[in-house]
Amino acid sequence: MAITNPPPNCIERIHECGYESCVFISWPHMIRKSARALVEDLARDLEDRFRDYGGAKVFLDRMRLQQGYEWEPVLRQNLCRSAITIVLLVNSYFKSEYCCTEWAITEGLQDGRLPRDEKAATCFLPFVLQKNMTLPDEVRRIQHEDSEFFAPLLVYSRRPSEHDSWGQIVEKIHDRIVAVLEMLSRVQRPSEDWEGDERFAQAAGPKQFTWPKMPEPTPARPRRSLPPMMPDGSKA
Amino acid sequence: MTAERSGQVITFYSYKGGVGRSMALANVAALLAQRGNKVLAVDFDFEAPGLHRYFLSEGSKFERYKPKNGALPGTIDFFYDLREHLSRLSKEAGGPVGLPVRAAVLREMLDAGRYRYQIQLWNPNRKPGTTVTVDFMAAGRFDADYTERVRQFDWSGFYAEHGEILPLLAEELGRHYDYILVDSRTGVTDIGSICTMVLPEKLVLVFAPNVQSLNGALEVGRQAVIQRMASEDLRPLPLFPLLSRVEEGEEKQKQKWVEDAQARFQTLFREVYALRVCDLSTYFNIVRIPHRSFYAYGERIAAEERPTEETGSLSSHFLRFIECLDCDNPNEAQHVLERQQEEAEREIVRKLSDEGELQRLIQQHEDRPEPRMFLAQLLASQGRQIEALRTFQEIASRFSDDTEKQEWVARALFAQGVTLAQLRRPEEALSVYQDVIRRFGDATEPALREPIARALFNQGLALDQLGRPEEALSVYQDTGQPGSHTGRAWPAGGGAVGLSGRDSTLWRCHRTRFARAGCRCSEWNRLPSSLSGQRTASAL
Numbered sequence: 001m002a003i004t005n006p007p008p009n010c011i012e013r014i015h016e017c018g019y020e021s022c023v024f025i026s027w028p029h030m031i032r033k034s035a036r037a038l039v040e041d042l043a044r045d046l047e048d049r050f051r052d053y054g055g056a057k058v059f060l061d062r063m064r065l066q067q068g069y070e071w072e073p074v075l076r077q078n079l080c081r082s083a084i085t086i087v088l089l090v091n092s093y094f095k096s097e098y099c100c101t102e103w104a105i106t107e108g109l110q111d112g113r114l115p116r117d118e119k120a121a122t123c124f125l126p127f128v129l130q131k132n133m134t135l136p137d138e139v140r141r142i143q144h145e146d147s148e149f150f151a152p153l154l155v156y157s158r159r160p161s162e163h164d165s166w167g168q169i170v171e172k173i174h175d176r177i178v179a180v181l182e183m184l185s186r187v188q189r190p191s192e193d194w195e196g197d198e199r200f201a202q203a204a205g206p207k208q209f210t211w212p213k214m215p216e217p218t219p220a221r222p223r224r225s226l227p228p229m230m231p232d233g234s235k236a
Numbered sequence: 237m238t239a240e241r242s243g244q245v246i247t248f249y250s251y252k253g254g255v256g257r258s259m260a261l262a263n264v265a266a267l268l269a270q271r272g273n274k275v276l277a278v279d280f281d282f283e284a285p286g287l288h289r290y291f292l293s294e295g296s297k298f299e300r301y302k303p304k305n306g307a308l309p310g311t312i313d314f315f316y317d318l319r320e321h322l323s324r325l326s327k328e329a330g331g332p333v334g335l336p337v338r339a340a341v342l343r344e345m346l347d348a349g350r351y352r353y354q355i356q357l358w359n360p361n362r363k364p365g366t367t368v369t370v371d372f373m374a375a376g377r378f379d380a381d382y383t384e385r386v387r388q389f390d391w392s393g394f395y396a397e398h399g400e401i402l403p404l405l406a407e408e409l410g411r412h413y414d415y416i417l418v419d420s421r422t423g424v425t426d427i428g429s430i431c432t433m434v435l436p437e438k439l440v441l442v443f444a445p446n447v448q449s450l451n452g453a454l455e456v457g458r459q460a461v462i463q464r465m466a467s468e469d470l471r472p473l474p475l476f477p478l479l480s481r482v483e484e485g486e487e488k489q490k491q492k493w494v495e496d497a498q499a500r501f502q503t504l505f506r507e508v509y510a511l512r513v514c515d516l517s518t519y520f521n522i523v524r525i526p527h528r529s530f531y532a533y534g535e536r537i538a539a540e541e542r543p544t545e546e547t548g549s550l551s552s553h554f555l556r557f558i559e560c561l562d563c564d565n566p567n568e569a570q571h572v573l574e575r576q577q578e579e580a581e582r583e584i585v586r587k588l589s590d591e592g593e594l595q596r597l598i599q600q601h602e603d604r605p606e607p608r609m610f611l612a613q614l615l616a617s618q619g620r621q622i623e624a625l626r627t628f629q630e631i632a633s634r635f636s637d638d639t640e641k642q643e644w645v646a647r648a649l650f651a652q653g654v655t656l657a658q659l660r661r662p663e664e665a666l667s668v669y670q671d672v673i674r675r676f677g678d679a680t681e682p683a684l685r686e687p688i689a690r691a692l693f694n695q696g697l698a699l700d701q702l703g704r705p706e707e708a709l710s711v712y713q714d715t716g717q718p719g720s721h722t723g724r725a726w727p728a729g730g731g732a733v734g735l736s737g738r739d740s741t742l743w744r745c746h747r748t749r750f751a752r753a754g755c756r757c758s759e760w761n762r763l764p765s766s767l768s769g770q771r772t773a774s775a776l
Contacts, residue, residue: 033242033407034470091468130468151465152510157472157564158437164512224399226392227433227463229424229456 010178011053013185014083018194022056023177024082026102030092035129038154039088041161045170046177072098073202079105080201083113083184084177087126089144091133100206107138108204109197115186123184125176129154136209241274243410246561247418247436248478249428251452253284255444256480259535260525261419262290263554264561266539269368270359271558273414276352276371280418280431282312282386285375287419289535291355300355301374310374312385314351315394321345322398338401342408360543360551371413391426395434402434403469423452432456433463437471438561444481445493453477454504461508474565477501477516478557480525494520505567519569522556589614605631605644612651621655628652646676646687653694662701669695 014022023046027039043060050056059078075098079085085106093099103124110123126144128135131151135144153160153169160166248264250257258281265277279287291301301307309317321341325333345351352371359366376382395402409416420431432439439460441453457475464473479497482490498520505514528550531538538550546552559572587593588610597607612627631648635641653668672691676684692711699708 031470090470129470131466132468147465152508154470155461155465155473156509156511157474159564162564162568163509165510224396226395226426226429227459227467229429229432229459 009053010182010185011050011056014056014181017185017187017189018081018191019083019184020057020081021059021078021083022050022181023058023084023086024079024102024106025058025060025086025088026079026099026106027061027088028090028092028096028099030096031088031090031129035088035090035154037158038150038160041159041166042086042170042173045161045166046174049170049174076101076105076201076204077198080109080197084123084125084180086173087124087139089126089128089133089135089139090130094136094209097206100209101204103138103209104207105201105204107207108200112193112197113184113187113189115183118183121180121183123180125173125180134212136211138207138209140212241411241414243274243413243415244437245406245409245416245418245435246438246440247420247431248440248442249420249432249453249456250422250442250449251456252444252446252449253422255442255449256525257422257442258287258290258419259531259537260440260442260478260480260554260557261287261417262535262537263539263551264558265370265415265417266357266368266537267544267551267554267558268415268417269357269370270361270539270544274371274412276373276409276413276416278311278373278416278418279375280311280427281421282375282389282427283421283425285378286535288372288374290537291353291370291372292535301353301372307377307379308353308374309351310376311351312376312382312389314345314373315389316385318342318345318401319394319398322401335400335404338398339404339408342401342405346408346412357537358540360539360541361545391430395426395430399434402430403471406435406437424456428456432460433467434469436473438474438476440476440478440561442478442480443497445479445483445490445497450497450500454500458504458508465508472564475501475505476523476561476566477520478523478525479520481527482524483527494524511567514567516566516569518573519560519566522569522572523560523566525553525557526550591615605635605641605648608634609644609648609651612648616651616655616658621659625652625655625659628655642676642679643681643683643687646672646679646684646691649675650687650691650694653691653698657694657698657701662698666695666698666702669698 011022023043025039025043027035039060043058046058047056050058059082061075079102085102087093087103106123113123114121122142124142124144126139126142127149128139128144128147129150131147133147149169150160153163153166156163248257248261261277265275269275277287277291279285281287288301318341322333322338325337325341329337352373355370355372356367357370359368376385406416418431418435421428439457441457443449443453457477461473461475464471477497479494482494498516501520502514502516505511505516528538531550539554542549542551544551544555556572556576559575560566560569563569563571587597591611591614594607594611594614598611601607608627608631612624612631615621615627616624628648628651632645632652635645635648649668649672653665653672656662656665656668669691673688673695676688679685679688696708696711699705699711
């Protein structure tokens with residue numbers, strides 16, 4: 001899937017198709033304290049890399065950090081005009097109405113945007129941040145990175161971008177984005193399609209996810225036990 | 237409560253006791269408070285509580301912690317009350333209550349302030365008598381029931397039932413304080429798990445230079461990070477090793493020990509944080525707490541007694557540690573060094589431009605000419621030439637017999653001449669320059685050659701000012717020819733300066749003659765380029 005030498009004009013073509021942002025980052029505000037630096041640095045560094053292609057926008061809903069904002073229509077419009085949705089998954093993602101709506105919009109729009117011959121393709125790039133998360137079928141069906149992907153960076157520092165593998169990780173994400181952009185840029189989209197997309201984006205409601213075997217998003221957990229401390233020299 | 241903060245919980249853990257963990261915490265708390273932070277110190281070492289001993293009223297001017305009469309409830313009592321509150325709420329609601337309700341309970345309990353003392357500590361880094369405040373939660377109320385209360389609290393059961401409350405507690409405390417410092421139980425215990433793995437955002441591993449202390453710290457650090465990665469908690473958990481009780485002397489052994497500990501922590505960091513490269517040499521060079529026998533007797537906070545600027549003091553070592561602790565990770569200790577250098581430079585500049593500070597330095601270092609010299613220059617730059625002149629004279633006379641300070645005497649004399657010239661007293665200035673040349677003209681030390689060259693040049697200027705250009709020219713001729721004056725070499729640029737002076741005087745001489753002859757400006761332009769160049773003009 002990864003393309004190391006993407007066509008140099010794929011971002012230009014994406015803009016010609018009518019997209020305004022290459023990436024929309026969907027993340028729950030509940031993790032704003034613990035993962036804000038990760039989200040902001042990722043957006044910044046991806047935009048940095050896109051400069052090689054003449055520049056591309058990464059849409060990050062910074063307003064979400066503010067209390068009580070009313071920005072929904074603008075948010076929906078921006079998501080509609082974004083090519084790819086990066087999803088940062090924690091348990092609270094599925095409890096957030098905003099996040100579930102963002103998922104529903106991307107899911108509802110992607111079929112008309114991807115080439116018909118790319119059956120396994122998706123406009124989602126999901127990253128699981130928490131360990132032992134129960135994922136809905138919709139996430140499990142598509143390619144996603146599990147918690148190991150970001151865990152060493154998150155535990156290392158308040159600023160995950162200080163980790164020495166940050167550059168590699170951003171490069172990996174960048175390559176996956178470019179591969180999807182390349183696919184999307186092959187589909188010509190008349191303006192009527194965009195009008196239809198915008199109507200859909202403005203009206204869409206939150207996604208009702210399908211959970212494996214259990215109806216509730218949060219599975220019942222076994223009795224919590226204290227993490228054990230091991231005596232000197234032994235391994236956990 | 238005050239404005240919302242974004243504080244962090246930092247746990248101090250040691251695998252073995254007696255390594256100076258509580259002392260480190262008390263000093264760090266004092267220093268952080270001295271730097272304007274809001275700090276809470278919490279004693280979680282229920283079985284062997286000791287942090288309160290650093291905050292006792294006894295021997296202090298202030299009302300501090302009183303273990304007997306009117307003691308407040310402490311950490312263990314807080315958890316008893318919290319458990320009771322939560323259980324009651326759950327019973328009333330017929331099941332577990334939501335996080336917002338639990339957060340509200342916590343907030344209410346913390347806002348009530350009934351578990352914490354406000355401890356006033358001296359701040360020796362400010363003017364005498366300045367104090368700062370550290371909030372403190374003792375392990376508990378040390379009454380007859382204390383031991384029983386500690387023994388009966390089931391931490392495992394509490395965690396199973398109310399585990400979510402602990403990250404909430406960390407968050408809630410973080411709203412009130414910049415730093416929440418947790419003094420953890422040693423060894424391997426349930427409460428140790430909570431302190432090292434569940435509560436903190438940073439974990440300080442205090443260890444003494446012995447294998448069991450180091451091994452225990454490494455292992456607990458490793459487990460804490462792995463546990464954090466396996467949990468739902470997305471907060472980071474950087475480890476900050478703190479080598480304590482380092483004996484002075486035995487340099488070879490000490491160095492070997494530090495290198496070994498550094499290598500083992502680097503291996504640990506590479507493993508748990510999946511780092512390709514990890515170099516903690518800067519951190520280990522900066523951070524180590526020496527053993528000071530003075531502080532080995534009783535519980536005293538060094539940071540309350542000695543200023544951090546006192547080189548080699550225990551508080552200066554703790555200061556270096558908290559500067560590293562301010563970083564997101566020990567790997568960033570390099571930034572601390574850079575910051576320290578910048579601050580040191582700023583401090584020098586500040587001191588050199590502060591008259592009071594310079595007066596203090598003069599008193600402290602009576603046998604050194606430098607502070608007087610800096611003061612005189614500061615006075616001159618402020619337009620206080622008379623005072624500057626007096627100070628330059630004082631330097632010249634005070635150190636005139638000291639053979640090692642002759643450079644400063646020459647500099648002071650030269651500066652005296654410059655100041656006299658600024659005061660429009662050219663005859664006196666000329667006499668001082670001539671004095672410099674007479675006294676030091678034969679000196680061979682490079683440091684003395686510079687003031688002599690300057691004196692010669694300024695002598696020329698003074699002669700010129702006094703309307704004696706021919707004499708000035710002769711002085712410049714002497715200065716302008718490298719090695720001409722008593723056959724000694726001038727410092728770099730000295731000859732060029734002399735030539736420049738000669739050129740400008742020549743030019744002035746020519747101009748005077750041309751002017752006398754009624755010469756027009758166009759004729760001046762036919763002067764040799766070396767005499768009419770821009771440099772010569774600007775020298776004039």
